Amino acid sequence: MKHIKKQRLERAGWVVGDSAQFLQLSVEENRFIELKLALATGVRELRERRGLTQAALAHRLGSSQSRVAKMEAADRSVSLDLIMRSLLTIGATATDIAKWIKRAETARAA
Amino acid sequence: MKHIKKQRLERAGWVVGDSAQFLQLSVEENRFIELKLALATGVRELRERRGLTQAALAHRLGSSQSRVAKMEAADRSVSLDLIMRSLLTIGATATDIAKWIKRAETARAA
DNA sequence: GTCGCCTATGTCCAATATGACATATTTCGC
DNA sequence: GCGAAATATGTCATATTGGACATAGGCGAC
Numbered sequence: 001m002k003h004i005k006k007q008r009l010e011r012a013g014w015v016v017g018d019s020a021q022f023l024q025l026s027v028e029e030n031r032f033i034e035l036k037l038a039l040a041t042g043v044r045e046l047r048e049r050r051g052l053t054q055a056a057l058a059h060r061l062g063s064s065q066s067r068v069a070k071m072e073a074a075d076r077s078v079s080l081d082l083i084m085r086s087l088l089t090i091g092a093t094a095t096d097i098a099k100w101i102k103r104a105e106t107a108r109a110a
Numbered sequence: 111m112k113h114i115k116k117q118r119l120e121r122a123g124w125v126v127g128d129s130a131q132f133l134q135l136s137v138e139e140n141r142f143i144e145l146k147l148a149l150a151t152g153v154r155e156l157r158e159r160r161g162l163t164q165a166a167l168a169h170r171l172g173s174s175q176s177r178v179a180k181m182e183a184a185d186r187s188v189s190l191d192l193i194m195r196s197l198l199t200i201g202a203t204a205t206d207i208a209k210w211i212k213r214a215e216t217a218r219a220a
Numbered sequence: 221g222t223c224g225c226c227t228a229t230g231t232c233c234a235a236t237a238t239g240a241c242a243t244a245t246t247t248c249g250c
Numbered sequence: 251g252c253g254a255a256a257t258a259t260g261t262c263a264t265a266t267t268g269g270a271c272a273t274a275g276g277c278g279a280c
Contacts, residue, residue, distance in 0.1 A: 176241080
């Protein structure tokens with residue numbers, strides 16, 4: 001397929017490649033979930049390394065212990081926003097975050 | 111202050127260092143906003159590089175053109191979740207994402 | 221054992237993010 | 251300039267996420 005033609009189809013919103021859109025979606029959904037999981041793990045690692053309890057972190061976040069517990073469990077009722085805020089609050093650097101994101105990708109490859 | 115004592119206070123939820131908690135919060139809030147902004151910019155860059163319209167991306171996401179527009183504008187009504195889903199849907203790699211996150215950090219240093 | 225402290229899980233309802241839609245504005249080829 | 255396509259902005263109802271609370275489970279010190 002010509003590159004231009006492909007782009008035109010894609011502009012209309014169609015995934016032109018090899019697989020159906022609902023399949024694409026589930027693939028991306030999985031990648032997203034793994035990413036969340038990796039970052040949630042990051043929260044736990046960093047929190048423990050800092051010697052903070054869930055309650056202490058919750059207090060800093062203006063949240064509650066139960067929410068932190070759910071967050072670290074990557075419960076689907078917690079958003080990436082909260083996870084990222086937590087990481088920043090605990091003092092994660094961009095490098096740390098990048099590391100966890102890459103961990104998600106390599107975990108996927110396995 | 112002894113390290114152990116500091117940890118005990120922190121476990122109870124207090125930021126022991128140099129600044130008040132509400133200040134801490136606003137600092138972290140800024141870092142978070144900059145991160146979102148950097149990733150939102152990433153969405154636009156990658157979308158355009160792929161020759162996709164906002165409507166096309168929206169269709170792939172099961173979202174709407176207006177939401178994509180708001181996302182790229184880093185409107186505060188859009189979550190990091192949606193931004194990240196978009197990046198993955200457009201085909202960003204972990205490396206890409208890491209790059210944008212670091213961009214946020216260096217922008218901050220400036 | 222049991223007493224503290226930490227973490228996990230479930231349920232409220234308030235707050236926020238969502239897609240959809242309508243409509244305005246910009247952009248670009250002609 | 252015009253017209254069409256792309257993007258921006260505002261609003262709304264509905265769905266998802268939020269903190270709070272209660273309570274259960276776990277784990278080490280005594």
